[in-house]
Amino acid sequence: MKYPFWLLLAACMSSVHAADGANTRREGIVVDLNAEASRLAPNDLARAQAFVEFGDATPGVLAKKVNTVIQAALATARPYANVKVRSGNTSTYPVYGKSGRTIESWRMRSELLLESRDQAALSELLGKLQSQMAVGQLTLEPSEDATREAENAAIADAIAAFNARAKIVAGSLGGNWRILQMNVNNTSGMPPPRPLMQRNKVAVAAAPMEDMAIEAGESRVSVNISGQIEIDRK
Template identity: 50%
Template sequence: MTFIRPLLHATPLLLMVLATPAPAAASDEAPITTVELSAEAERPAANDLARASVFAEASGATPAEPAGRVNKLISDALKTARTYAKVRAQSGATHTYPIYGKDARIEAWRMRSELTLESRDSAALSELLGQLQTALGVANLIMLPSPETRKQAENEAIIEAIAAFRERARTVADALRKDYRIKQLSIGSGGRPPAQPRMRSAALASADAAPMPIEAGETLIRATISGQIELTD
């Protein structure tokens, strides 16, 4: 006889429902059009500051020999410069170096020392340079705007460059029949005066001690505006 055993336990069926988020609705906002622009302006700045560098140079068998001569020349030059109240004098670079012969041995020593002169009175500096040239060489002479003059010209150039940037932005926006707003701006400025080098390896004769001709001229200060605008409805 076969017995059928009743089912005492049944494993319940578990149903798992995974909730999946609905896809996000696409944005109704139109993409913003961004345009990069740049503009620049220039303003002249008077070169009202003169800067010159004079030097003394000598050679000798030992370092002490050229040092004695060069130091004396520079000391005398400083005394002369102090008689010009409108000229500021400042010690510059000084170098002492050996001179080698063919056998790589030191044959002599050479020394060079510089003096920097600066003044807003170009006539006074011209006269002083004429006197110093009887004993010293002139390494360079440059005319440039003073910090105050440069800043004023720079500010004026920046204002003009910003106006040019806004005008260009309006032109672009009107052509596309849009309005605009400025998103980002970058302001830069620059300007370099022309250098007037004067190079002399030997002093002039005392009879030639005439004032050095100086033409001030102007420096163009440039301001550049670059940035981005966003076109809006």
């Protein structure tokens, strides 16, 4: 007796699934485990925002004032090869009179964004720039290299903690254990920047200021290990 092809195919697939189910059936006890570890990473990357903001009745005159300061600041920063400098946001907006309908003047703000792992050079440059611009924000955080190094060390610690917990559980149940699966997660991601200062005042000093003091400190990088172990029954 001949059977249709689709019926034979269905019978074969049913046999395969039955075999797969038999292969994945566990004889031991499956236990979910978690472990976490963290390491400190040095805040070796500094970022700063310097800005200038002026007001004037004429937009063209205002733009010239702001651009003059920005160009002078870029010239001041040029000798500092270890400091990356790029343009930030630039905005111009009207200032209305008491009636709220008439524009009395204009305000313009322009930013420079600075970044460096040479914190001494950045500190010195910021001190000079404060004779022309205001410092809006200064933050410290670990660089990618520092974060990766701390994360790798934390992974090793977390795996060791996972294995230690597995031994405790298996010993309590009186059996041998093996890992079925393991997931490694960076629970903190890139550590949040550590703000050192934020200044909203619009001020341009008359003379260069002292180097800006920077205390780097450290940030904590955390890793979580989750997985399953199987404990053989004796």
